[in-house]
Each structure stands twice: as C-alpha cells, then as structure tokens.
Amino acid sequence: MTTKAHPLLTWTPEAVVFDCDGTLMDTERHWQDARRRVFLDFGLTPLPGFAERAKGVHYTDCGRLMAEEAQKPELADSMAEELLTHFMARVAEDPVTVPGAAEFVRLVSGRLPLAVASNCPMETVESSLGHAGLLGHFAHIVVPSDTRTAEADENSDEEAPWVVRPKPWPDVYATAARLCGVLPDQALGIEDSLTGVESARRAGLRVLGVGPRPGEREAARADLWVTSLDTPVLLAWVRARVPERAELDLRE
Template sequence: MTTTPHGLLAWSLEAVVFDCDGTLMDSERHWQEARSRAFREYGLQPPPRFAEQATGLHYEDCGRLMARTVNKPELAEDLTAALLDHFLALVTDDPVTMPGAVQLVRLLSGRLPLAVASNCPRVVVEGSLERAGLRAHFQHIVVPDTGDGVRPKPHPDTYAVAARLCGVRPHRALAIEDSLTGVEAAHRAGLRVLGVGPRPQGDGATRADLWLPALHAPELLTWAQSSGTPKPLPES
C-alpha cells in the first residue's frame, strides 16, 4: 500500500458525509442474518448470491426484493416487517464499529462539518452511533423520509440533503461509502466519493473517485489529521 496522497485526498473539501451500515458500523452482517431469519420464518430459502443483490438497499426495497426473488410478491409487507424486527434485535444486542471508524471520525470531528446519510431507519442509525460513542460528532443525520420527499439510495436525496444541511455545495463534500448502491447515490448527488472496504465487482465501482481497504488506511488518517481547523464540539 502506498501512502502517497491520491488526488482526492489532496483536495480541499468542506464537509464529510458518511454512510452508516458497513462504513461506520459493522452491521451488514446483522442485515444478512436478519434476511436469513426472515426467509426461514416463512419457510423460504434465499436464492444464490442474494446478499450481493441486497447490500446497501433500503430495508423496504430489500423486503420487496426478497418477496420477488422467491416468487411470493404477496409476502412483501410481511417479509419487510420481519426483516426489520430481526435486524433491530440483532443490532441492539451487538453494535460494533468498523475498523478505523472511531479513529477517523474523532480526527475529523471539529475540523469539518460531519453528517451521516443512511438507508437505515433513524432510530437504528442514532442508536448505533450513540452506543458506539460517535453520535455527538455528527451535526446531521439524513435518512429516507417520504414525508420530506427524501428517497432512499441509490436516489441522490440523502447525500444532497446532507451536503445542504452542512452548508456546502455537493461538489465540495466527500462521501464515504462501502456499497455500490451508496456510491451511486453520492455520485448522482454530485459529491466526490471515497469507497472503503473490498472493492465491489462491476462497473459501478468506477463511480467512486478512490477505493481504500479500510477507514484506518494510513493515507486516509494522514489526510484527516491535516484537514480543516480543529474546533471544539458544541455543548450538548
């Protein structure tokens, strides 16, 4: 691995917007288990490679996909409800951060506006970040909300709104994502995109400006240490 700064990390940005599942929190494994439990609850077997299709999807879209792939469209609402119930139970019992997440967030905190753009329900995002000791570092959390017209990823809405709430133009903000669904959303919103974790297969990975293996990649931490001007956190 090289520690030579990539052009993306030499760029002077004005805000950072993180995905949550699979980026900050190690909860994708909980989604996988929740999907398996929901399928079993209805006596169904997940089709081959279903996890790859479902990664990054909003849970309602995932529930519909589950029903469609087993040719049971009438079970879409039931599978969606079961999926969310199982996930909430799992993530409450075992909230775990991704490697490097705490270190990177703390380095950036107070230097730049920070936000989260997630497809998860707000209660899940806020609860997970709170238990991980990270909630206070984020000024804004944006999740899909039909009442506000915010559509889930891969629509660009969550990232576009997050950049606006941070007070910056989208092209001056950096999105940090782990899934092709999220990368597509951030790219469509006009943000620069850093992919983290194993680089997914498929052309969609080219939507990211750079892929790094983890949030504690040396070049990323070096960049974070030199970004912005440290400012105290607002009093809670």
C-alpha cells in the same frame, strides 16, 4: 496509481457525509442474519447471490426484493417489517464499529462538519451510533422518509420536497450536504456499498469507497477506494490538508 498520488487526496472537502451500515457500524452481518431469519420464517429460499444484491438496499426495497425473488410478491410488506424487527434486535445485542471508523470520525470531527446519510430508520442509526459513542460527532443525520406514504417521481433525479427517497436515489446525500451548509461538490461521501456510491455520485459528492474492494469496474465508480478508514495515507491526508477548528455545532 497509488493512493499517495491519487487526485482525491490533493483536494480539501468542506464537509464529510458518512454512510452508517458497513461504513461506521459493522452491521452488514446483522442484515445478513436478519434476511436469513426472514427467509426461514417464511419457509423460503433466496436465489444465489442474493446477499450481494441486497447490500445497502433500503429495508422496504429489500423486503420487496426478497418477496419477488421467492416469487411471493404479496409478502413484500410483511417480509420488510419482519426484516427490520430482526435487524434492530441484533443491533441492540451487538453494536460494533467497523475497524478504523471510530478513529477516523474522531479525527475529522474536530476539523469539518459531519453528517450521516443512511438507508436505515432514524431510531436504528441513532441507537447504533449512540452505543458506539459516536453520535455526538455528527451535526445531522438524514434517512429516507416513509416512501409508502408519499410518491416520488421515479423519472427524476430531483429531490422531491415532500419525500427523501432511499439510496440509490441522491436525496439523502443531497440533503445532508445542504444541512452541512455546503454545495454537494464541496462534500465527501464515504460508502461501503455500490448502492451508496451511486447515491452519493448522483447527488454530486466526491466519493471515497471503503472496505473489501469490488471489481475494478465497480470500484471505479468511487473516486478512490481504500480497505479501511484508518489507512495511514488517509489519516495523513486529513491531518495535512484539513486544519483543526476550535468549535463545531455538534449534535447533543
């Protein structure tokens, strides 16, 4: 089936919730560089395939994963802190948007309420989007709370009122949809990682995957997968199905 005939493109969302890293901002290479530097700093070597396993994972969970794979679990907190420090330095040096992302955001922001649901700290998301000139298009930004200071019930998919858990938990997407004033199934989530796709799906959003297409089984977890957000059929879908609105309550 071609994207022109895809059922998702016969539907009109009431809001759009974007991932940030790898979807809006070209920062996955910064995460990769930061992970590499942390392993070097600690004199450790990652196992083969680590980069793919770490993609889209919250930095505290990534620190724990790095430490576990290096068989040094006691270093988890230290590695997570250093990972974030290296990453934020790289983002400040080189904030670059993913090709096609800025065009798509600017097109949709005049038509629907937009939000960001990210596993990154708020400071990182705001700084990245601000440097790219995109921050003002988003009414809400949702990031995980500090999961080290509050415990969530890991046996439940329900969003705990005292903590917003990182992806792949559904909390960031469920919260973003609610803040946009829509039910989850009325919102479209846009993601580049399978971790993020799982989060949006569990929250009840329809999901558009973007970027290099994974294997067929993995890609099927999204409703539709496109190589970039400036895919002509995607832009045509927005223009045809989502009317422009005069004003939106945007973030200052």
